[in-house]
Amino acid sequence: xxxxxxxxxxxxxxxxxxxxxxxxxxxxxxxxxxxxxxxxxxxxxxxxxxxxxxxxxxxxxxxxxxxxxxxxxxxxxxxxxxxxxxxxxxxxxxxxxxxxxxxxxxxxxxxxxxxxxxxxxxxxxxxxxxxxxxxxxxxxxxxxxxxxxxxxxxxxxxxxxxxxxxxxxxxxxxxxxxxxxxxxxxxxxxxxxxxxxxxxxxxxxxxxxxxxxxxxxxxxxxxxxxxxxxxxxxxxxxxxxxxxxxxxxxxxxxxxxxxxxxxxxxxxxxxxxxxxxxxxxxxxxxxxxxxxxxxxxxxxxxxxxxxxxxxxxxxxxxxxxxxxxxxxxxxxxxxxxxxxxxxxxxxxxxxxxxxxxxxxxxxxxxxxxxxxxxxxxxxxxxxxxxxxxxxxxxxxxxxxxxxxxxxxxxxxxxxxxxxxxx
Amino acid sequence: xxxxxxxxxxxxxxxxxxxxxxxxxxxxxxxxxxxxxxxxxxxxxxxxxxxxxxxxxxxxxxxxxxxxxxxxxxxxxxxxxxxxxxxxxxxxxxxxxxxxxxxxxxxxxxxxxxxxxxxxxxxxxxxxxxxxxxxxxxxxxxxxxxxxxxxxxxxxxxxxxxxxxxxxxxxxxxxxxxxxxxxxxxxxxxxxxxxxxxxxxxxxxxxxxxxxxxxxxxxxxxxxxxxxxxxxxxxxxxxxxxxxxxxxxxxxxxxxxxxxxxxxxxxxxxxxxxxxxxxxxxxxxxxxxxxxxxxxxxxxxxxxxxxxxxxxxxxxxxxxxxxxxxxxxxxxxxxxxxxxxxxxxxxxxxxxxxxxxxxxxxxxxxxxxxxxxxxxxxxxxxxxxxxxxxxxxxxxxxxxxxxxxxxxxxxxxxxxxxxxxx
Numbered sequence: 001x002x003x004x005x006x007x008x009x010x011x012x013x014x015x016x017x018x019x020x021x022x023x024x025x026x027x028x029x030x031x032x033x034x035x036x037x038x039x040x041x042x043x044x045x046x047x048x049x050x051x052x053x054x055x056x057x058x059x060x061x062x063x064x065x066x067x068x069x070x071x072x073x074x075x076x077x078x079x080x081x082x083x084x085x086x087x088x089x090x091x092x093x094x095x096x097x098x099x100x101x102x103x104x105x106x107x108x109x110x111x112x113x114x115x116x117x118x119x120x121x122x123x124x125x126x127x128x129x130x131x132x133x134x135x136x137x138x139x140x141x142x143x144x145x146x147x148x149x150x151x152x153x154x155x156x157x158x159x160x161x162x163x164x165x166x167x168x169x170x171x172x173x174x175x176x177x178x179x180x181x182x183x184x185x186x187x188x189x190x191x192x193x194x195x196x197x198x199x200x201x202x203x204x205x206x207x208x209x210x211x212x213x214x215x216x217x218x219x220x221x222x223x224x225x226x227x228x229x230x231x232x233x234x235x236x237x238x239x240x241x242x243x244x245x246x247x248x249x250x251x252x253x254x255x256x257x258x259x260x261x262x263x264x265x266x267x268x269x270x271x272x273x274x275x276x277x278x279x280x281x282x283x284x285x286x287x288x289x290x291x292x293x294x295x296x297x298x299x300x301x302x303x304x305x306x307x308x309x310x311x312x313x314x315x316x317x318x319x320x321x322x323x324x325x326x327x328x329x330x331x332x333x334x335x336x337x338x339x340x341x342x343x344x345x346x347x348x349x350x351x352x353x354x355x356x357x358x359x360x361x362x363x364x365x366x367x368x369x370x371x372x373x374x375x376x377x378x379x380x381x382x383x384x385x386x387x388x389x390x391x392x393x394x395x396x397x398x399x400x401x402x403x404x405x406x407x408x409x410x411x412x413x414x415x416x417x418x419x420x421x422x
Numbered sequence: 423x424x425x426x427x428x429x430x431x432x433x434x435x436x437x438x439x440x441x442x443x444x445x446x447x448x449x450x451x452x453x454x455x456x457x458x459x460x461x462x463x464x465x466x467x468x469x470x471x472x473x474x475x476x477x478x479x480x481x482x483x484x485x486x487x488x489x490x491x492x493x494x495x496x497x498x499x500x501x502x503x504x505x506x507x508x509x510x511x512x513x514x515x516x517x518x519x520x521x522x523x524x525x526x527x528x529x530x531x532x533x534x535x536x537x538x539x540x541x542x543x544x545x546x547x548x549x550x551x552x553x554x555x556x557x558x559x560x561x562x563x564x565x566x567x568x569x570x571x572x573x574x575x576x577x578x579x580x581x582x583x584x585x586x587x588x589x590x591x592x593x594x595x596x597x598x599x600x601x602x603x604x605x606x607x608x609x610x611x612x613x614x615x616x617x618x619x620x621x622x623x624x625x626x627x628x629x630x631x632x633x634x635x636x637x638x639x640x641x642x643x644x645x646x647x648x649x650x651x652x653x654x655x656x657x658x659x660x661x662x663x664x665x666x667x668x669x670x671x672x673x674x675x676x677x678x679x680x681x682x683x684x685x686x687x688x689x690x691x692x693x694x695x696x697x698x699x700x701x702x703x704x705x706x707x708x709x710x711x712x713x714x715x716x717x718x719x720x721x722x723x724x725x726x727x728x729x730x731x732x733x734x735x736x737x738x739x740x741x742x743x744x745x746x747x748x749x750x751x752x753x754x755x756x757x758x759x760x761x762x763x764x765x766x767x768x769x770x771x772x773x774x775x776x777x778x779x780x781x782x783x784x785x786x787x788x789x790x791x792x793x794x795x796x797x798x799x800x801x802x803x804x805x806x807x808x809x810x811x812x813x814x815x816x817x818x819x820x821x822x823x824x825x826x827x828x829x830x831x832x833x834x835x836x837x838x839x840x841x842x843x844x
Binding site: 124157160164169176183217241249251257286287334341420422 | 582588642
C-alpha cells in the first residue's frame with residue numbers, strides 16, 4: 001500500500017502509510033494538539049476531527065488536546081477505528097475527502113520541519129525494568145563478578161523499579177548534567193559534585209492506554225491489549241551517583257534527572273506483523289507470566305554520539321528489541337499482579353537492550369566495561385562516559401518488505417551541571 | 423484562642439481553631455470539593471469562596487475543585503492569607519460574616535458524620551524514604567545481623583525510592599491482600615500466592631505545594647518553604663514479596679498495592695510551634711543537607727489493630743515524629759538535588775518511625791521481630807502479621823498548651839486476596 005503523500009513511499013522513510021504514529025505538535029506558536037506522522041508531514045488530527053473526517057468515538061473531541069491521553073484512554077476499538085479512517089484518508093486511491101480538498105490539505109498538512117514536537121502523552125507514572133539478560137549479565141559481571149552476575153530472582157521476575165515521571169522529556173530537550181553524592185571506593189567520605197560517569201541506556205518504552213482496576217490482577221493477554229504503543233527511550237544514568245546510593249532500595253537520584261522519549265508513539269497495530277517470541281525460558285515461569293503468543297517485536301535499534309562541533313555522529317551500538325527476555329506485556333502483568341492500578345499514560349521502560357556482541361551493548365557502562373576500555377569516536381576523540389556538549393541519539397525501525405515502521409529519533413544534548421551553592 | 427464552634431474547644435479535639443487542616447469531602451452525593459475541619463464540623467470552602475468570604479488570590483475559584491492541588495500550587499502567600507481569613511471567621515469574637523449568618527452557616531457547615539472524605543490531593547508522584555534510624559537498625563539487624571545493620575550510605579543520604587502514586591488511597595478505603603511471588607529460603611523455586619506477611623509502616627507524609635524547576639537544585643530552606651503540610655501515612659508492606667523481589671533494584675510489588683493517608687492535610691503553619699531539631703549528626707552531612715533551623719516536628723503517633731468482630735482496637739505502638747534522623751525538608755532537598763522536578767501534589771513518606779523501646783516500633787516486622795515473637799491483642803488473639811478482616815489505624819497529634827493539633831485517623835481494613843487464575 002502506498003500514499004498520495006509521495007515522501008511516505010520512500011524505502012527508508014520512517015513514516016510510511018503502514019506506520020501512522022501519533023504525537024503532539026504545534027506550529028507557528030499555536031496551541032499543541034495531536035498529530036499523525038506520514039512521510040515528511042505531520043497531519044493535524046484536530047483539523048481532521050473538526051472537519052468531520054476523523055471520529056474517535058468519544059462524546060467530545062479528543063485530538064485538540066495537548067496530550068494523546070484522551071484518545072489513548074478510549075481503548076482498542078477506538079484505536080483500530082481511527083487507524084482505519086487514517087489509512088483510508090492517506091492511501092493512494094482511497095477516500096479523497098482530504099486528498100481532493102486543497103483548502104483542507106493546506107490547513108491539515110504541516111511540514112515536519114515546521115512542527116515543534118511536545119511530549120506525546122502526560123506520563124502518569126514511569127517504571128523502568130531490567131529485562132535484558134545480556135545487560136543484566138554485563139552489569140552484574142562488572143559490579144559483582146561473573147559468578148554472581150545474575151540475581152537469583154532474575155529468571156523468575158521481570159525486575160523493575162518505579163522511576164520518576166516528572167522528568168520524562170521529549171526528544172530534543174537539553175539536559176543539565178546532574179549534581180549528586182558520590183563516593184569513590186577508596187574515599188573515606190562522600191563528596192557532592194557533578195556526575196563524572198554519565199551514561200545512556202538504550203531502551204524501548206511501552207505506553208499504557210487502557211487502565212486497570214486497583215486490587216485486580218491482569219493476565220498477560222489483558223496486559224498486551226492494554227498497551228497503546230511503543231516509543232524509543234533513553235534512560236539517562238549517573239553511574240557514580242548510582243553506585244553510592246542504590247543499596248538497599250534501588251536507583252533514585254541516579255535516574256531522576258531525565259528520561260528522554262521519541263516524539264512519536266508507534267502503535268501496537270503498526271507493529272503487529274513484527275511480533276516475535278521472547279527467547280526460550282531457562283527456568284519455567286510461574287503461570288501468571290506465560291505468554292499466550294509472540295509478544296516481543298523485531299525492531300532494529302541504534303545509538304549514536306556526536307560531540308560538540310563534530311560534523312557527524314558516531315554509531316555506538318546496534319541491537320534489537322527481540323533480545324529482551326521479558327516482553328512489555330509480561331512486565332505490565334507483573335506490575336499489576338499485586339493489585340497495583342495501572343493508568344492511561346503509564347510508561348514502562350524495557351530495560352537496557354544489549355545483544356551478545358560488544359557492538360550490541362546498549363550503554364557506555366558496558367561498551368567501555370565500567371570505564372576501563374575507552375571507545376574512539378569517528379572524530380578521533382575518545383570517551384568512557386558522556387562529556388558536556390555531547391549529543392546522544394537513539395533510532396530504530398521494524399524492517400518490512402519495502403517499508404519501515406520507524407520510530408524517528410530520540411535525541412538529547414548534555415549541558416554543564418548547574419551552578420549551585422548550598 | 424477559641425472558636426464559636428464549641429466542639430473545637432474541647433481539650434482532646436483534633437481540630438481546634440489552631441489547626442484548620444484541609445481536605446476534600448462531599449455530602450449527600452454532591453460533587454467533592456475542598457473543606458476545612460474545625461471541631462466536629464467540615465466547613466465547605468467552596469461555599470465560603472462563592473459567598474465572597476474566602477479569597478485564595480487566584481484568578482479563578484480554587485475550592486470548588488475535587489482536589490486541593492489548585493490551592494496548594496498558589497504558594498505560601500496564599501496559604502497564609504487563607505489561614506488568616508479562616509482564623510478570623512471562626513474565632514470567638516472575630517469576623518461575624520459567617521457566625522452571624524444562619525443561612526450561610528446552614529449551607530457551609532457539614533457535620534463530619536455526614537461528610538464522605540476523598541483523597542485530599544491528586545498525588546503527582548509518591549516517594550518513600552527510609553529515614554528512621556531505629557527502624558533501619560531493626561530491619562537491618564533482622565535481615566543482615568547487627569554488624570551490618572546500617573548501610574554505609576545511610577548516615578550521609580536520606581535514602582529513598584520512588585513508590586506508586588496510583589494506589590495512594592484515603593483513610594477508610596478497604597485493601598485487598600496482594601498476590602505475588604515469594605520464595606522461602608528453603609524452597610527451590612518461587613511460588614505465586616497471597617501475601618502471608620502483610621505489615622503496616624507507621625509514617626508521616628509531607629505534601630509538596632510549590633513546584634521546583636527541572637535541572638535546578640534547591641536548598642533545605644527552599645525545600646521547607648515548598649512543603650504545604652503533613653498527613654498520616656501507612657505504607658502497607660508485603661514482607662514476603664519484598665524479601666524475594668527487592669534485590670537489586672528495591673521494593674516494587676511489595677509496596678505497590680496500597681498506601682493509605684489521612685483525609686486531612688495539617689498545614690505547616692499549624693505545626694510551626696512544634697518544630698524541633700533532628701538528632702545530633704553522627705557523621706557530618708554534606709553542606710547541601712544542613713538544616714538552617716529546626717525542621718522536624720514533635721508529633722505523638724500511635725498505631726492500633728482491631729480484628730474483625732473485636733469490640734475494641736489494641737494499641738500496637740506509640741512513637742513520635744521527632745525520632746527521624748532526616749526531616750522532610752532534607753529529603754525533598756536530596757530528591758531535587760540532581761535536577762529532579764518536584765510538583766504540586768508530590769507525596770514524601772518519612773520512612774517508618776520507630777523509637778528505641780520495643781513499644782515504639784512502627785511495624786509488625788519490628789514488633790514481632792521478623793514474625794518470631796507474636797504479640798497478643800487485647801481480645802486474646804495473637805498476631806505476627808495482619809490477618810484478613812483486621813483493621814489498622816494510625817493516629818497522631820502535636821500537644822499544645824490546652825489544645826491538640828490533630829491529624830485525625832488513617833485507617834484501612836484488609837480484605838481477602840482477589841480470586842485470580844492466570
